[in-house]
Amino acid sequence: MSAPRWAAARVATPSERLIEAALSLCGGLSVLTTLAILWVLTSETLRFFAAVPLRRFLGDTAWTPLFADARFGIWPLLSGTLLTSAIACAVAVPLGLMAAIYLSEFARPRERAVLKPLVELLAGVPTVVYGCLALAFLSPLLQQVVPGLAGFNALSPGIVMGIMIVPVVLSLSEDALAAVPWSTREAAYALGARKLPTLFRVVLPAARSGIAAAVVLAVSRALGETMIVTIAAGQQPRLTLDPRVPIETMTAYIVQVSQGDAPAGSLAHQTLFVVGAVLFGFTLVMNLLGQRLSAGARRAG
Amino acid sequence: MIAGSTSRLAERAFASAGLLSVLLPLGLLGLLLAAALAAALPRLSVGFLLSPLSRDPAQAGIYTAALGSALLVGLTAAIAVPLGVGAAVYLEEYRRQGRFARLIELNIASLAGVPSIIYGLLGLEIFVRVLGLGRSLLAGAATLALLILPLIVVSSREALRTVPDSLREGAYALGATRLQVVRGVVLPVALPGILTGVVLAVSRALGETAPLLVLGAVAYAAAPDGLMSPLAALPVQLFHWSARPQAGFAADAAAGIVVLVTILVAANGAAIVARDRATRGQR
Numbered sequence: 001m002s003a004p005r006w007a008a009a010r011v012a013t014p015s016e017r018l019i020e021a022a023l024s025l026c027g028g029l030s031v032l033t034t035l036a037i038l039w040v041l042t043s044e045t046l047r048f049f050a051a052v053p054l055r056r057f058l059g060d061t062a063w064t065p066l067f068a069d070a071r072f073g074i075w076p077l078l079s080g081t082l083l084t085s086a087i088a089c090a091v092a093v094p095l096g097l098m099a100a101i102y103l104s105e106f107a108r109p110r111e112r113a114v115l116k117p118l119v120e121l122l123a124g125v126p127t128v129v130y131g132c133l134a135l136a137f138l139s140p141l142l143q144q145v146v147p148g149l150a151g152f153n154a155l156s157p158g159i160v161m162g163i164m165i166v167p168v169v170l171s172l173s174e175d176a177l178a179a180v181p182w183s184t185r186e187a188a189y190a191l192g193a194r195k196l197p198t199l200f201r202v203v204l205p206a207a208r209s210g211i212a213a214a215v216v217l218a219v220s221r222a223l224g225e226t227m228i229v230t231i232a233a234g235q236q237p238r239l240t241l242d243p244r245v246p247i248e249t250m251t252a253y254i255v256q257v258s259q260g261d262a263p264a265g266s267l268a269h270q271t272l273f274v275v276g277a278v279l280f281g282f283t284l285v286m287n288l289l290g291q292r293l294s295a296g297a298r299r300a301g
Numbered sequence: 302m303i304a305g306s307t308s309r310l311a312e313r314a315f316a317s318a319g320l321l322s323v324l325l326p327l328g329l330l331g332l333l334l335a336a337a338l339a340a341a342l343p344r345l346s347v348g349f350l351l352s353p354l355s356r357d358p359a360q361a362g363i364y365t366a367a368l369g370s371a372l373l374v375g376l377t378a379a380i381a382v383p384l385g386v387g388a389a390v391y392l393e394e395y396r397r398q399g400r401f402a403r404l405i406e407l408n409i410a411s412l413a414g415v416p417s418i419i420y421g422l423l424g425l426e427i428f429v430r431v432l433g434l435g436r437s438l439l440a441g442a443a444t445l446a447l448l449i450l451p452l453i454v455v456s457s458r459e460a461l462r463t464v465p466d467s468l469r470e471g472a473y474a475l476g477a478t479r480l481q482v483v484r485g486v487v488l489p490v491a492l493p494g495i496l497t498g499v500v501l502a503v504s505r506a507l508g509e510t511a512p513l514l515v516l517g518a519v520a521y522a523a524a525p526d527g528l529m530s531p532l533a534a535l536p537v538q539l540f541h542w543s544a545r546p547q548a549g550f551a552a553d554a555a556a557g558i559v560v561l562v563t564i565l566v567a568a569n570g571a572a573i574v575a576r577d578r579a580t581r582g583q584r
Contacts, residue, residue, distance in 0.1 A: 016480050020395055026387030027405040030454070033447050034408050037419060040426040095322045102319025115323050117573045122326055124501075124569035126508025128536040129558050132543045133333040136340070136551060160333075163326045194308050196315060217414070224416025226511035231543055251418050251511070258421075258515045264430060272515075276422045280415065287414035 041280055044273030051267055057274075063237040063248075065271045066257070076237035077275060080247035081282075084158045084229050085222035087243060091162025092218050096169025097211065103170070104177040105199060123167040131231030134160040139232060152234025152246040161228050165221050169214045176210020176297055177203060210297035213290045220286035224279060226251035250279045334562065341555035349556055353524065354538070358549025361542075363557055369438065369525045369533035370507060376442035376528070377449065377506045382499055384446070385453025389495075392454070393461040394483050413451040420448045421515030429516055436517040439528040444512050449502040456498025460491040463579075494579060500572040504565050510536040535561055 049057070052072050060073025099119065103112050139156040143149045180203050188198040204211070226249075234246025235256050248256070254272050262268040352362025388405070396402040424444030434440035464487050472482045488495075513534055520541035522533040535557065542554035 013478070016478055019480055020391070023387045023391035023395060024401070026384045027391045027402070029384060030388065030405055030408045030412055030450065033412060033423075033450070036427055037415065037423050040423055041419075044426070095326055098319050098322035099326075102316065102323055106316040106319055113577065117570070117577060118327055119323060120573055121566060121569055122330060124504060124508075124565055125330070125562060126510065126536055126565060128508070128510040128539050128543075129562055132539060132554050132558055133330075133337060135543060136555070137333050137336040163329055166326045195312050196308065220414055224418065226416070226418045227540065230511075231540065251416065254418055254422070255511060255514050258425070258517065272425075273422060276419055280419050283414060283416055284411070287411060290414075291410060 037280070041273055041277040044270050045277045048267070048270035048274045051270070061239050063253075066260075066268055070267075072271075073239075074275075074278060076239045077248060077250045077253055078278075079239050079241060080154065080229075080233070080237065081223055081249040081251070081279075083154045083241055083243060083247060084161065084225075084233060084249055085219060087155060087158025088161035088165055088222040088225070089215070089218055091159055092165035092169050092222075093215055095162070096166045096214070096218070097173050099166065099170050100173035100177060101199065104174050105195075105203070119170055120167050122164060125164070127164065127225060127227040128231070130160045130164055131157065131228040134228055134232035146244065149244045150234070150246055152232065152236075153244050154229075154233055154247050155243040157228045157232040158243065160232070161222055161225050164225070164228070165218050168221055169218050172214035172217060172294070173207070173211045176207040176214065179210060179297060180206045207297070209293050213293035213297060216286050216290040216293060220283045220290065223286065224251065224283050226255060230255045250275045254279075334558075337555045337558045340552055341559045344552045344556040345559060349553075350560070354520075354522075358547055358553050361550075361553050363535060363538065363560060365522060365524050366533055366535045366538035366557075367560075369522070369530075370535040372525050372530075373438055373441050373445070373532070373534050374503055374507050376438065377445040378499070378503050380442060380446035381449050381453055381502070381506075385450050385502075386457050386495060388450075388454045389457035389461055390483055390488075393458050394479070394487060409451045409454050413455065417448055417509055418511040418515060420444055421512030423447070424512060424516050435529070436519070436532050437529045438525055438532055441513055441516055441518065441532040441534070444516060445506045445509060448509065448512060449506050452502040452505065453498060456501065457491075457495045460494025460498065461487060463494060464490045493575065497572045497576045497579070500568055504568040504572075507568075508536055508561065508565055510534075510540055513537050514540065 056072050057074055060071050061075055062071040062073050063076045064071045103116060107115065134156045135152075138160060139149070139151060139153065142153075142156055142159075143151070146155065149155065184202055184206060185198055188202045193202070229249045230252040233249065233252060235248050235252055236246040237248040237253065238245065240247065253275055257268055257272055260268075262272065349362045350367070351364050352360060353365045354363075355361040388409075392402055392405060421444065424440060424447070428434045428440040428443045429436060432440075434443070468486050468490065469482055472486045477485065513532060514537060516532060518532040518534060518537040520533075520538065522531045525531070525533065539554050539557045539561065542550045542557065545551075
C-alpha cells in the first residue's frame with residue numbers, strides 16, 4: 001500500500017523539502033555509482049583498444065601482457081574462469097537444489113529452523129578464508145585421491161567455491177518452491193499421486209523459472225568470485241579445460257596485476273579494466289537474465 | 302501393496318539424499334576449519350592478537366591489521382549506513398511510485414550483482430586517482446561503502462515495509478508531518494530489522510579482500526593513526542601470509558582464519574537468528 005495521497009498534499013515546510021531532497025540524493029547515488037562503473041570501464045577499455053587491435057584480443061591464444069613478447073589473447077583467462085565456475089556450479093546446483101527440496105518439502109519445521117541458518121552461515125565466511133582453506137588443506141587432501149593434481153589447480157578452488165555458493169542456490173530455489181501454492185500439491189495428492197511424483201511432475205515444473213533464476217545467479221556469483229581462485233588456482237593463464245593444472249581467472253589476473261607496479265596510463269594498467277569490462281559484461285548478462293526469470297516466477301506464483 | 306512400499310522406500314531415500322545435501326557442505330567446511338584450527342593452535346595466543354606485524358613468522362601478530370580493519374569497517378559503516386537508510390526511506394516513505402524511484406530500484410538490484418572486484422577498479426580510478434585519496438583507509442572505506450550500499454538499502458526497505466500502515470495513518474491523523482511520522486514512528490519500529498541488515502552488510506565489509514587488493518592495500522604498515530593512513534586490513538594480511546612459502550606464515554594465516562571466522566560467524570549468526578525471530582513473530 002502506498003502512503004496516503006493526502007499526506008503528500010500537505011503543505012511541505014522548507015525543512016521538509018530539504019530532507020526530501022537529501023533523501024533523493026541518497027537514492028541518486030546508486031545511479032551515479034552505476035554510471036561511474038560504466039565510465040571507468042569504458043574509457044580505459046577504449047584506450048586499450050587504441051593500442052591493441054581487437055583482432056589480437058580475440059584471435060590470440062596466449063595472454064602474456066607483461067612479458068617483453070606481449071600477447072593479448074583473452075581466451076586463457078576466459079577458459080580459466082569458465083572452468084572454475086563450471087566446477088563450482090557442478091557442486092552448488094545439485095547440493096543447493098536438493099537441500100532446498102529437503103528443507104521445504106521434507107524437513108520438520110524445527111529441523112528447518114536449525115539447518116537453514118547453519119547453511120546461510122556458509123555465505124558469511126569470507127572468500128579469503130575459503131581460498132586459504134582450499135590451498136592449504138583441500139588441495140593436499142585431493143592430491144592423495146586425484147592422480148596428477150598439481151598444488152595449484154582449478155579443482156580444489158572450484159569445489160570450495162561451490163560450497164560457498166550453496167546458500168545462494170538454496171535460498172532462491174526454496175523461495176521458488178514456497179511460491180508454489182499448497183493447493184496445487186493437495187490437488188495432486190487428492191488424485192492419488194504420492195509425494196515424489198507430485199514433486200517431480202507438479203511442484204518442480206511449477207517452480208522451474210525460479211529455480212532457473214537460482215542457477216543463473218549462482219553462475220554469475222561464480223564468474224565474479226575472486227579470492228578463492230586467486231589464492232588456490234595458481235595465477236598462470238593457460239588455455240585448458242584440465243582441472244588438475246594451474247590456471248588463472250579474469251578476477252585473479254586483476255588482483256595479480258594490481259599487486260605489481262602498473263602505473264596509470266600504462267598498457268598493463270589498461271588491461272585491468274579491459275578484463276574487468278569483459279567480466280562485468282558476463283555478470284551483467286547473467287544478472288539481467290536472472291532478474292527476468294525470477295520476475296517470471298513471481299508472476300506465475 | 303508392493304508398489305506402495307517401494308515408493309515409500311524411494312521417498313525415504315530421496316529425503317536422506319536431501320538431508321545429506323544440507324549436511325555435506327557444512328561437514329566439508331567444518332572439516333577444513335578443524336584442520337585450520339589444528340594448524341593454528343601453536344600460534345593462537347593473546348600475544349598473537351596484540352603483536353604488530355613482523356617479518357619473523359613466530360613473532361608476527363594481527364594487531365596492526367586488526368586495528369586497520371576496525372577503522373576501515375567503522376568508517377565504511379559511517380558512510381554507508383546513513384546513505385543506505387536514507388535511500389530506503391526515500392524509496393519506501395516518500396516516492397513509492399514514479400520513474401525516478403523505479404530507476405533507482407532497478408539500479409540497486411543490478412548493483413547488488415556486480416562482482417566486488419569491479420568496485421575495486423571503480424575505487425582505484427575514482428577515489429585513489431581522480432579524487433586523490435591515494436591508497437588510504439579513506440579510499441578503502443569509500444569503496445567498501447559503495448559495495449555494501451545496495452545490501453543496506455534492500456534490507457532497510459524490507460524492514461520499513463514490515464511497519465504497518467495503520468501506525469503511519471494514526472500519526473498523520475494526529476497532525477504529524479511526514480518527517481515526524483518517519484522519525485517518530487516508522488524508524489523506531491523498523492530499527493531492529495534495519496540493524497540486522499546493517500550487521501550483515503558490515504560483516505561483509507569486514508571480510509572483503511579483493512577490492513582492497515585492487516586499491517593497493519599493503520602487507521606491512523605501521524599502526525594506522527588516521528583517515529589517510531595506508532590501507533591495511535586483516536583479510537589482506539591473511540592473503541599475504543597465505544602467499545608466502547615459509548611454513549611459519551602458514552600457521553599465522555591459519556590463526557588469522559580462526560580469529561576472522563570466529564568474529565564473522567558470531568556476528569552473522571546473531572543477525573540471522575535475530576532476523577528469523579523477527580519474521581517468525583510476524584507470521
